[in-house]
Amino acid sequence: MTKLSTLLNLSSGFIPNLWDITLIYLISNLYPGGVEVSKVIHGESKTFEDEVVKSNIPVFVDFWAEWCAPCRAITPILEQLASDFEGKVKVVKINIDENPDLAQNYGVQAIPTLLIFKNGQTVDRIVGAAQKSHYADKLQTVIGN
Numbered sequence: 001m002t003k004l005s006t007l008l009n010l011s012s013g014f015i016p017n018l019w020d021i022t023l024i025y026l027i028s029n030l031y032p033g034g035v036e037v038s039k040v041i042h043g044e045s046k047t048f049e050d051e052v053v054k055s056n057i058p059v060f061v062d063f064w065a066e067w068c069a070p071c072r073a074i075t076p077i078l079e080q081l082a083s084d085f086e087g088k089v090k091v092v093k094i095n096i097d098e099n100p101d102l103a104q105n106y107g108v109q110a111i112p113t114l115l116i117f118k119n120g121q122t123v124d125r126i127v128g129a130a131q132k133s134h135y136a137d138k139l140q141t142v143i144g145n
Contacts, residue, residue: 039082043092045099051092052117058142059090059117060135063108065097070129071112077132081139088143116142 043051043061052059062078064071082091096103096111106115106122116124116138124138 038079039086039091040078041090041092043094043099045101048094048099048102051090053120055090055117055120057088057090058123058139059092060085060139061115061117062091062093063096063103063106063113063115064093064111065095068111074112074129077135080132081135084136085139085143089139118142 041051052061060078060081062071062074066072078091078093081089085091094102096108102108106113110127112127112129114126114135115122116126123142126135126138
């Protein structure tokens with residue numbers, strides 16, 4: 001089991017309150033192997049160019065909204081794809097309610113809309129929820145493996 005002091009990184013100057021300590025203790029006991037950190041990037045208008053357009057690897061961009069049930073349904077699939085394609089493809093989620101300019105710029109009229117970017121250009125578009133295998137096949141085609 002991970003020591004509580006390691007989880008808190010007490011040398012960083014962070015001073016935990018009782019809630020922090022209780023939460024970390026519970027998590028460390030419920031998940032003794034650790035908790036996986038999401039590899040999906042939550043992008044926004046001000047970071048889009050750096051995260052997507054200027055990326056040196058292909059980027060799978062999910063335009064979504066919290067109120068969209070199909071968007072929420074594919075979230076675990078996107079998490080899996082981010083792990084499966086780590087280092088080969090970035091997965092970025094763009095909330096259209098918080099970034100309507102990006103949705104408009106890329107012609108998003110329904111969600112989920114997923115765009116695949118390569119060398120700063122849109123190379124594929126998928127509208128609607130799909131199976132993991134469908135997304136993976138599209139990504140494999142783009143990366144060329």
